[in-house]
Amino acid sequence: MDFAxxxxxxxxxxxxxxxxxxxxSNISIGYNKKSTKPLILAEGVNFTLxxxxxxxxxxxxxxxxxxxxxxxxxxxxxxxxxxxxxNQPLAEVSHFIQSKYLALVLTKKxxxxxxxxxxxxxxxxxxxxNWLGSLGPDDHHAVARAIESxxxxxxxxxxxxxxxxGQMQRVAIARALAQDTPIIxxxxxxxxxxxxxxxxxxxxxxxxxxxxxKAIAFSTHDIELALDLADQxxxxxxxxxxxGSPDELINNGVMDKIFQSDLVRFDRKSKRFSxxx
Amino acid sequence: MxxxxxxxxxxxxxxxxxxSVVLNLSLGSVYIPTEYIxxxxxxxxxxxxxxHYILMDYRLPKTITAILVxxxxxxxxxxxxxxxxxxxxxxxVLGISSGASLGVAFLxxxxxxxxxxxxxxxxxxxxxxxxxATGSFLxxxxxxxxxxxxxxxxxxxxxGLMFGSLTGAIVSVLxxxxxxxxxxxxxxxxxxxxxxxxxxxxIILLVSVIxxxxxxxxxxxxxxxxxLGPQYAQSLGISLRKSTFLMVLATSILAGSITAFAGxxxxxxxAVPHLVRQIIGSSDHKIxxxxxxxxxxxxxxxxxxxxxxxxxxxxxxxxAITSILGAPVVIWILLRRKNLLF
Numbered sequence: 001m002d003f004a005x006x007x008x009x010x011x012x013x014x015x016x017x018x019x020x021x022x023x024x025s026n027i028s029i030g031y032n033k034k035s036t037k038p039l040i041l042a043e044g045v046n047f048t049l050x051x052x053x054x055x056x057x058x059x060x061x062x063x064x065x066x067x068x069x070x071x072x073x074x075x076x077x078x079x080x081x082x083x084x085x086x087n088q089p090l091a092e093v094s095h096f097i098q099s100k101y102l103a104l105v106l107t108k109k110x111x112x113x114x115x116x117x118x119x120x121x122x123x124x125x126x127x128x129x130n131w132l133g134s135l136g137p138d139d140h141h142a143v144a145r146a147i148e149s150x151x152x153x154x155x156x157x158x159x160x161x162x163x164x165x166g167q168m169q170r171v172a173i174a175r176a177l178a179q180d181t182p183i184i185x186x187x188x189x190x191x192x193x194x195x196x197x198x199x200x201x202x203x204x205x206x207x208x209x210x211x212x213x214k215a216i217a218f219s220t221h222d223i224e225l226a227l228d229l230a231d232q233x234x235x236x237x238x239x240x241x242x243x244g245s246p247d248e249l250i251n252n253g254v255m256d257k258i259f260q261s262d263l264v265r266f267d268r269k270s271k272r273f274s275x276x277x
Numbered sequence: 278m279x280x281x282x283x284x285x286x287x288x289x290x291x292x293x294x295x296x297s298v299v300l301n302l303s304l305g306s307v308y309i310p311t312e313y314i315x316x317x318x319x320x321x322x323x324x325x326x327x328x329h330y331i332l333m334d335y336r337l338p339k340t341i342t343a344i345l346v347x348x349x350x351x352x353x354x355x356x357x358x359x360x361x362x363x364x365x366x367x368x369x370v371l372g373i374s375s376g377a378s379l380g381v382a383f384l385x386x387x388x389x390x391x392x393x394x395x396x397x398x399x400x401x402x403x404x405x406x407x408x409x410a411t412g413s414f415l416x417x418x419x420x421x422x423x424x425x426x427x428x429x430x431x432x433x434x435x436x437g438l439m440f441g442s443l444t445g446a447i448v449s450v451l452x453x454x455x456x457x458x459x460x461x462x463x464x465x466x467x468x469x470x471x472x473x474x475x476x477x478x479x480i481i482l483l484v485s486v487i488x489x490x491x492x493x494x495x496x497x498x499x500x501x502x503x504x505l506g507p508q509y510a511q512s513l514g515i516s517l518r519k520s521t522f523l524m525v526l527a528t529s530i531l532a533g534s535i536t537a538f539a540g541x542x543x544x545x546x547x548a549v550p551h552l553v554r555q556i557i558g559s560s561d562h563k564i565x566x567x568x569x570x571x572x573x574x575x576x577x578x579x580x581x582x583x584x585x586x587x588x589x590x591x592x593x594x595x596x597a598i599t600s601i602l603g604a605p606v607v608i609w610i611l612l613r614r615k616n617l618l619f
Contacts (some may be wrong), residue, residue, distance in 0.1 A: 094516035095511055095514050098514070099512060099513050099514030103512065104507070104508070111504060111505045111506050112362070112504040112505075112560055114554055114560045115558075118503070119559070123504065123505055123509075124513075126515070127512065129498070131498060132281055132563065133497065133502075134500055176504075198302075
């Protein structure tokens with residue numbers, strides 16, 4: 001039990017599209033090692049997450065996308081620099097307060113397979129419930145809204161263990177929506193999905209960002225789809241991180257050099273990658 | 278889940294529990310008519326001095342013990358399965374019961390080494406509870422610290438088994454150096470049994486189980502959050518440190534005090550939560566915890582009734598009965614569901 005999670009008045013500010021909810025200033029990401037010097041994946045990183053915008057985090061395997069996401073969600077401390085969440089340093093914000101700002105969507109299937117879809121989504125309300133975790137009228141309302149916007153009504157009584165990957169992704173997104181936070185971070189939400197379900201998931205994220213005015217960031221390997229839909233992109237390559245709109249990244253040549261390999265080529269006009277002959 | 282559905286989930290087990298209590302009180306080596314049981318409780322007339330003695334000082338404490346032991350072990354099994362996110366977790370598999378026996382072994386066998394003063398200080402039922410709960414708490418902490426380093430669930434189970442054999446080895450060393458009477462006392466304890474508790478013992482067990490259940494109730498919210506996995510739970514504002522500590526504490530109090538009085542009892546903690554998951558469709562611990570307690574006590578009462586072999590003077594070891602009934606249940610669930618899921 002967490003005594004801090006008992007009900008107390010907590011009013012979240014209404015965000016306008018111009019405010020930054022999350023600001024990373026001059027951060028270095030990587031892992032602190034006990035014996036050797038820290039393993040730094042990227043340094044001097046600056047970017048902001050803005051309500052209403054969908055941000056894609058892209059980059060080759062092992063470049064540090066997950067590390068960046070883990071750093072943003074407070075699970076990994078940045079080696080240098082500060083992350084501000086609503087103008088407070090993330091490191092000083094307790095897990096409890098953080099849970100009202102930041103919701104996660106994870107790919108790892110560590111949850112109980114016996115949970116029903118409805119139960120899974122309801123658990124998103126935990127930060128707002130009393131010591132027993134009982135839901136009040138506001139909580140039921142938020143859960144109903146999350147289920148409606150992810151179109152899960154027909155799946156409610158199914159066990160999570162029986163769902164397809166695409167359905168499970170929608171359930172995880174619904175849970176994050178129910179948590180009712182200004183920021184949502186997703187760890188590779190499009191992996192293991194076919195093209196239609198990838199598009200469906202990204203379209204859902206885009207709608208959520210626009211209609212619910214949320215700052216949404218997701219890591220992905222589907223760069224082409226991200227170029228089509230994302231408002232801004234954070235490109236993580238060896239030791240550097242570049243941020244910009246899809247067009248900016250294409251025009252200043254970041255996309256051409258993202259994979260340092262002769263095997264794939266980026267075509268600026270069609271915004272597609274192809275295998276070189 | 279609606280209020281009506283929840284009422285339905287608890288109506289049958291409570292009725293079944295009441296029936297099991299009556300059955301458990303009526304059957305035994307001496308025949309006592311069922312009507313007499315009701316008259317003994319609801320009127321002052323003594324029909325039969327012997328019956329009254331058997332009922333009040335032997336069968337009733339044993340029935341209450343069975344309820345506490347079955348219910349408490351099931352709840353501690355559920356706590357372990359949720360904490361370790363592992364369907365095979367239970368007080369036995371993770372070495373908690375071995376930890377409890379180590380505590381008791383130090384108390385019973387070690388008091389001889391300490392001499393007369395130690396023996397008087399360390400005797401009495403409370404000392405047994407404290408020794409056993411401390412033993413299980415320490416082993417559980419060791420398993421937890423290993424678990425924080427090793428993410429693989431299979432490795433964790435192996436570590437639990439290793440702790441089990443390690444404590445077993447220490448117990449053998451202790452018994453090699455101890456007096457014959459102390460050794461005999463320890464061996465009898467390790468057979469397990471529900472029938473040797475005095476009323477004082479029952480009260481102490483009752484208080485310990487209630488404390489364990491109160492800590493469990495305090496952990497209900499974090500247990501539900503942990504159903505999503507530790508990373509989600511933390512992102513929902515749950516302190517993993519605090520909730521792990523509370524769940525380990527609850528398990529040690531429950532499994533430790535029960536093992537102190539009734540000896541190591543196998544399979545109830547592992548099998549009952551699975552059985553309950555098959556019966557009720559909800560993962561919510563606000564329903565799972567009371568349901569596991571109810572079904573655990575019903576099963577324990579029935580096992581005890583079978584172990585008494587009604588109308589004969591023989592009594593089978595309770596541990597054998599729970600294993601004979603428990604192992605097939607786990608196999609049956611595995612065969613039916615093809616997999617045992619957390």
